[in-house]
Amino acid sequence: MSTFSTNSQSPTPGQTIGPFFGYALPYEGDADLVPPGSAGSIRLHGWVYDGAGNPIPDALLEIWQTDAEGNVPQAEGSLHRDGWTFTGWGRADTDLNGRYTFSTVLPGASAEGTAPFFALTVFARGLLDKLQTRIYLPDHPGNAGDPLLVSLSEDERATLVATADATGLRFDLHLQGDRETTFLTYG
Amino acid sequence: MTAPNRPVETQADLSAEIESIETAADHTTPQPLLDYPPYRSSILRHPTKDPRHADPETIELWAPCFGHTDVDPLEADLTIAGSNEPIGERITVSGRVLDGEGRPVRNQLVEIWQANSAGRYIHKHEQHPAPLDPNFTGVGRCITDAEGRYRFQTIKPGPYPWGNHVNAWRPAHIHFSLFGRAFTQRLITQMYFPSDPLFALDPIYQSITSQKDRDALVATYDHDLSVPGFSMGYEWDIVLTGPSRTWTEPEEGDL
Numbered sequence: 001m002s003t004f005s006t007n008s009q010s011p012t013p014g015q016t017i018g019p020f021f022g023y024a025l026p027y028e029g030d031a032d033l034v035p036p037g038s039a040g041s042i043r044l045h046g047w048v049y050d051g052a053g054n055p056i057p058d059a060l061l062e063i064w065q066t067d068a069e070g071n072v073p074q075a076e077g078s079l080h081r082d083g084w085t086f087t088g089w090g091r092a093d094t095d096l097n098g099r100y101t102f103s104t105v106l107p108g109a110s111a112e113g114t115a116p117f118f119a120l121t122v123f124a125r126g127l128l129d130k131l132q133t134r135i136y137l138p139d140h141p142g143n144a145g146d147p148l149l150v151s152l153s154e155d156e157r158a159t160l161v162a163t164a165d166a167t168g169l170r171f172d173l174h175l176q177g178d179r180e181t182t183f184l185t186y187g
Numbered sequence: 188m189t190a191p192n193r194p195v196e197t198q199a200d201l202s203a204e205i206e207s208i209e210t211a212a213d214h215t216t217p218q219p220l221l222d223y224p225p226y227r228s229s230i231l232r233h234p235t236k237d238p239r240h241a242d243p244e245t246i247e248l249w250a251p252c253f254g255h256t257d258v259d260p261l262e263a264d265l266t267i268a269g270s271n272e273p274i275g276e277r278i279t280v281s282g283r284v285l286d287g288e289g290r291p292v293r294n295q296l297v298e299i300w301q302a303n304s305a306g307r308y309i310h311k312h313e314q315h316p317a318p319l320d321p322n323f324t325g326v327g328r329c330i331t332d333a334e335g336r337y338r339f340q341t342i343k344p345g346p347y348p349w350g351n352h353v354n355a356w357r358p359a360h361i362h363f364s365l366f367g368r369a370f371t372q373r374l375i376t377q378m379y380f381p382s383d384p385l386f387a388l389d390p391i392y393q394s395i396t397s398q399k400d401r402d403a404l405v406a407t408y409d410h411d412l413s414v415p416g417f418s419m420g421y422e423w424d425i426v427l428t429g430p431s432r433t434w435t436e437p438e439e440g441d442l
Contacts, residue, residue: 009287010217011428012403013395015377016226018362020308024300024326025364051231064246064370072249079257079296079328089251110245119246119370126228128219128394130373134241148241156239175232185238186247186371186429 014129019058021123022093026060029081031092033065033104040068042168044118044135045101048094050126051176055098059124061173062091063102063135066116070108106137115142115149122173131183135171136161148184156182196352198388201225205393212396217403225390227351243371250366250373253296254330263329265299265341269322275304275342277418280378280406283335284365287428291335298364299339301325306345306359315347340418346385358385358392363425371429378423379405 017025034041048059065088066072073088081087092100107116118135136143138161143149149157159181162169173181204225212220221233241247266273280299284292302308303325305317327339344359360377367373379392386392386401395401403426412420 009285009289009426009428010400010403011287012374012376012425013217013219013400014374015219015362015404016391017375020302020310020313021300021362023309023324024362025298051235054231056232062373064251066246070245072246074249074252076252076254076256078251078253087251088246107246117246121370121373123375124232126226126230126232128221128223128226128229128233128391130375131234131238132371132373148239152239176235180234180236182236183234183238184241186241186243 016125016128017060017123019125021060022058025091026093027079027091031090031100031102032081033063033088033090033102034086035083036103040105041103042106043101044104044162044169044171045099045167046170046172047098048100048122048124048173049098049175049177053177055094056124056175057094057096057098059094059098059100059122059127059173060091061094061100061123062089062121063104064089064119064121065104065107066110068105068108070110070116072110109140109142113142113145115140115146122175124175127175131175131181132186133181133183134160135169137169138162138164152182198352198354201352201355201390202388205387205390209393209396214397217395217397217400219391219394220396223390223394225351226394229394243369247370250295250368250370253366254294258296258328258330260329262327263337263339265323265325265327265339268324269320271322273303273320273323273342275320275323275345277340278343279338279340279412279414279418279420280361280423281336281338281412281420282406282423282425284331284337284367284425284427285335286368286372287426291331291333292365292367292427293331293333293335295331295335295368296364296366297329297331297337299327299341299361301341301361302344302347302359304342304345306347308347317345317347343380343419346383351390356385356388358383358389365425365427367427367429369429372427374425374427376425377404380421381405381408
């Protein structure tokens with residue numbers, strides 16, 4: 001393999017998802033990586049806000065995660081879920097109040113001492129290209145040594161760690177403003 | 188949507204803003220500017236801080252799997268949703284999904300959605316009083332083949348008005364969603380049609396400041412893809428880049 005191929009091409013630019021994805025991308029069971037209420041299931045939920053603090057009713061979020069043991073799933077079946085196969089991927093659109101909900105399991109650490117996280121992609125009308133970030137688990141011992149978390153200020157770090165609540169985890173996204181979520185680049 | 192006492196924003200106002208940003212831009216990134224005020228909805232929805240660098244790990248080096256249990260081959264034909272033929276110009280849209288080194292991206296989910304030939308989406312918030320077509324939903328899916336090729340049979344979408352400013356019209360486009368081999372390659376974009384007179388006037392298209400990169404979103408009319416007596420052909424390739432795990436050829440499970 002050649003990392004610096006002379007053959008390399010520019011990436012195709014992204015564009016906004018627009019307001020009218022609602023008939024195309026959401027589907028029955030899209031946000032349920034596991035059946036809600038099943039053994040070991042948690043709810044991962046929150047609100048998506050704009051720079052004026054108003055909830056965004058036309059955002060689409062996707063998560064991708066390891067299973068509870070820390071394995072990267074490589075199973076088909078995210079679009080036609082059978083209720084038993086864990087595929088690690090889910091899609092949720094925000095409702096009219098700007099809220100999203102996933103039913104899933106806590107991701108496991110891929111190795112001893114590392115921090116598990118949900119990888120998250122965010123799309124919305126008014127957002128000209130996708131944004132990517134991570135959702136870390138509150139009080140996980142691996143967080144202390146996570147290279148990304150330790151590279152951030154306390155305020156930035158706080159934007160990437162979920163809060164435990166009665167049903168699982170809450171994680172709010174702020175596209176802009178005082179509590180602007182820290183977004184990531186992987187170059 | 189204009190507040191009282193504020194001047195109504197015309198296409199001339201918007202075009203002047205577009206031109207001024209175009210002149211000042213450094214044209215070095217192929218991606219759209221997230222902070223692009225001519226697209227009014229972006230003003231409160233773009234991050235103000237630069238993204239922080241992360242080394243991709245575990246889950247970010249892989250992408251979710253989709254396959255033949257997820258997608259029926261008939262989903263690639265958007266013209267068979269109803270009991271009759273949809274109205275409009277029949278088109279075939281096909282191309283290859285490639286990575287930054289020109290290698291095919293195989294067995295990948297491609298999702299599309301679009302307006303009908305009159306420029307109307309099926310969506311409850313869609314206000315454009317153009318007709319809905321009972322035989323066209325505008326939604327399709329397919330999985331790329333061994334050469335990374337996708338192929339859809341559909342209807343050419345119409346341009347439609349939107350509320351960004353007075354007399355704002357979107358160029359005809361088809362929305363595309365792709366995953367790639369690594370989560371970091373995730374892409375949602377729009378494919379446009381050649382020679383659209385609305386390109387220069389559209390803040391979403393113009394949010395990409397380099398002409399070469401804007402051109403990369405425009406399909407090519409391909410007469411060899413046209414089906415005699417049936418449909419017109421458009422070819423459009425998509426390049427996904429971004430870090431991916433170490434390449435092996437062929438990939439396990441690809442054969």
